[in-house]
Amino acid sequence: MTETNPSVRTGFGPAGEGVLAHWARPWAELPHRLALFAGIWIVGALALSGAHVLWRPTAPPAPAPAIQRPISLPTISPPVKRAGLPVAAVGDSRISTASILGADVFDRSKKKIGTLADVSIDTTSGAAMAVVRVAGALDARAKRIAVPMRSLAFKSNGFKQWAVIDLGRKALTAYPSFVPN
Amino acid sequence: MDDKHEWIEPWLTLLQLINVFVRDGIGALAISAIAHLIEYAISMVEGAPWVWKSGGFELSASDVVRYGDLCILVAFIGIAVYNFVRRLAKGD
Numbered sequence: 001m002t003e004t005n006p007s008v009r010t011g012f013g014p015a016g017e018g019v020l021a022h023w024a025r026p027w028a029e030l031p032h033r034l035a036l037f038a039g040i041w042i043v044g045a046l047a048l049s050g051a052h053v054l055w056r057p058t059a060p061p062a063p064a065p066a067i068q069r070p071i072s073l074p075t076i077s078p079p080v081k082r083a084g085l086p087v088a089a090v091g092d093s094r095i096s097t098a099s100i101l102g103a104d105v106f107d108r109s110k111k112k113i114g115t116l117a118d119v120s121i122d123t124t125s126g127a128a129m130a131v132v133r134v135a136g137a138l139d140a141r142a143k144r145i146a147v148p149m150r151s152l153a154f155k156s157n158g159f160k161q162w163a164v165i166d167l168g169r170k171a172l173t174a175y176p177s178f179v180p181n
Numbered sequence: 182m183d184d185k186h187e188w189i190e191p192w193l194t195l196l197q198l199i200n201v202f203v204r205d206g207i208g209a210l211a212i213s214a215i216a217h218l219i220e221y222a223i224s225m226v227e228g229a230p231w232v233w234k235s236g237g238f239e240l241s242a243s244d245v246v247r248y249g250d251l252c253i254l255v256a257f258i259g260i261a262v263y264n265f266v267r268r269l270a271k272g273d
Contacts, residue, residue: 025197029204036208037257045216047248047252048252
């Protein structure tokens with residue numbers, strides 16, 4: 001039997017035949033490689049998934065978020081209306097937090113001590129607190145004081161109300177509001 | 182191959198190495214693609230992300246596919262390095 005000359009078969013000559021053989025040989029094994037990689041994939045995925053199940057248990061469910069207190073501005077003590085002065089209270093539909101910011105705040109001797117800087121909610125008691133920016137305070141800590149909102153009154157935007165705060169004590173105390181003479 | 186074509190031998194070896202590398206890469210990518218297609222089909226039926234929960238653990242389909250891909254990548258790199266080192270040891 002006569003063997004076919006490769007150069008005759010392909011026309012590339014001996015060197016070309018070698019190149020073609022080197023090129024074609026690995027691809028003949030492609031199905032085996034596919035089977036090998038599929039086996040590696042399946043076995044590896046099963047093994048690592050098993051390890052995942054064993055070593056990474058589900059984290060306990062996150063605790064439910066704490067129930068937030070409804071934030072609302074409580075009304076201050078019922079305002080006293082005298083001598084035709086317009087009186088409004090915090091919580092009154094006619095007054096808002098924004099409208100009382102900057103209101104003058106007075107001490108018991110009716111001397112102006114500062115202005116209302118902010119209104120916040122005490123997280124422990126839920127009470128509204130008024131932050132008063134004290135004018136001319138030397139102690140930096142006393143420049144902003146917090147007093148319970150319910151005992152504050154303000155003079156602002158035409159509403160004649162007065163806050164009475166005893167600054168003579170170390171512990172700040174707020175007194176019921178009143179309308180000065 | 183006759184003597185006058187001996188110069189081509191190292192180049193043929195390099196060609197074969199590259200060829201094997203490409204072949205294995207295509208094979209690995211094909212298997213990975215099949216796995217991702219299966220994951221996609223599962224998510225279409227079960228809803229994504231599909232998670233297997235039981236007792237005190239949970240395992241998602243994407244976790245399994247990721248682990249399989251990791252194994253196949255390691256195998257591919259290992260085989261490529263092995264082929265290269267073997268050729269070097271042979272002195273080709």
